[in-house]
Amino acid sequence: MLDIESIEKEYNGLLNQLSDPGLISDWEKFEELSKKKEHLEKIINKYKELEEIKKKIEENKSIIASGEVSELVILAQDEISSFVDKEKALEKELEQITSREANFSKEAAIIEIRAGTGGEEAALFAGNLFKMYSRYADLQEWSQRILNSHSSELKGFKEIIFEIKGDGAYSKMKYEGGVHRVQRTPETEKSGRVHTSTATVAVLLKPKKTEIKIRPDDLHMDFFKASGPGGQYVNKRMTAVRITHIPTGIAVASQTERNQVKNKENALSILEAKILEKKEMEEIGKMSDKRKIQVGWAKRSEKIRTYNFPQDRVTDHRIKKSWHNIDAIMNGELNPIIKELNNSSL
Numbered sequence: 001m002l003d004i005e006s007i008e009k010e011y012n013g014l015l016n017q018l019s020d021p022g023l024i025s026d027w028e029k030f031e032e033l034s035k036k037k038e039h040l041e042k043i044i045n046k047y048k049e050l051e052e053i054k055k056k057i058e059e060n061k062s063i064i065a066s067g068e069v070s071e072l073v074i075l076a077q078d079e080i081s082s083f084v085d086k087e088k089a090l091e092k093e094l095e096q097i098t099s100r101e102a103n104f105s106k107e108a109a110i111i112e113i114r115a116g117t118g119g120e121e122a123a124l125f126a127g128n129l130f131k132m133y134s135r136y137a138d139l140q141e142w143s144q145r146i147l148n149s150h151s152s153e154l155k156g157f158k159e160i161i162f163e164i165k166g167d168g169a170y171s172k173m174k175y176e177g178g179v180h181r182v183q184r185t186p187e188t189e190k191s192g193r194v195h196t197s198t199a200t201v202a203v204l205l206k207p208k209k210t211e212i213k214i215r216p217d218d219l220h221m222d223f224f225k226a227s228g229p230g231g232q233y234v235n236k237r238m239t240a241v242r243i244t245h246i247p248t249g250i251a252v253a254s255q256t257e258r259n260q261v262k263n264k265e266n267a268l269s270i271l272e273a274k275i276l277e278k279k280e281m282e283e284i285g286k287m288s289d290k291r292k293i294q295v296g297w298a299k300r301s302e303k304i305r306t307y308n309f310p311q312d313r314v315t316d317h318r319i320k321k322s323w324h325n326i327d328a329i330m331n332g333e334l335n336p337i338i339k340e341l342n343n344s345s346l
Contacts (some may be wrong), residue, residue, distance in 0.1 A: 117199025135332025142166030
């Protein structure tokens with residue numbers, strides 16, 4: 001049974017913490033508490049909505065039980081069925097909200113999308129994948145921000161790296177890593193032939209600040225002008241940042257922002273996630289072959305999914321399952337696919 005009094009007490013406590021002016025200096029904690037407050041708000045509002053429906057059901061039952069034959073009784077009989085259906089739906093929604101993981105700080109992912117084989121068409125496909133994930137993030141009410149990008153001549157992306165954060169973000173997105181293949185007639189194709197192009201997706205867990213310790217002495221930084229399609233400079237100032245982590249040799253860059261400090265912050269976020277990925281890969285490398293299979297680590301070189309536009313079909317090769325209505329899927333309707341993957345034995 002839902003203990004709404006305890007939830008309201010916890011919610012009021014969070015409001016008091018968030019009103020502390022000193023908290024703004026600890027951005028990580030402020031963001032985590034804000035997300036938790038939003039989560040509890042949803043529970044409280046849904047609970048109140050459910051209680052209101054229950055009250056209406058009882059009122060209608062009282063009117064019907066009066067035994068009078070009147071327009072009010074007829075209206076109550078008509079309404080009570082829809083109210084009961086609404087009550088069941090609200091109970092299910094409330095159960096889903098309360099069962100969600102409340103630790104939002106862990107639920108952040110950094111997603112890299114890179115154009116593969118196929119030239120400009122591959123870059124356009126990379127842009128389509130970014131739009132698909134971005135729209136899905138909107139539907140999930142996740143926050144998102146672009147950390148770095150390199151656009152192509154036709155407004156696709158040679159590379160785009162972005163962060164998503166919210167309830168279940170990494171858990172839901174973790175199986176998207178691998179090679180995505182598209183089969184369609186490109187905009188640039190005059191003869192109507194179907195082409196096959198690819199894009200590579202990597203989904204990295206964003207570590208907590210305490211998980212990865214980076215010493216300033218281990219970093220080499222370069223600053224340069226941001227460039228656009230064709231390599232031309234789009235900013236006269238040296239705002240773009242490239243950071244190399246000397247111990248691992250990992251190099252990352254960010255040029256999305258017009259501010260050098262923000263680009264540095266973005267680059268460090270990417271670097272932390274890549275260092276964590278490297279550590280995890282090294283741990284998996286130490287495992288036996290049997291254990292590696294059980295872990296089910298998705299390699300970036302593994303072809304995981306095909307988007308076939310002429311046949312209006314999306315196929316995930318790992319679970320050998322297809323879905324139709326490709327336009328809706330590319331517009332962010334990913335729930336059926338992601339649910340199937342999370343329920344599989346991957």
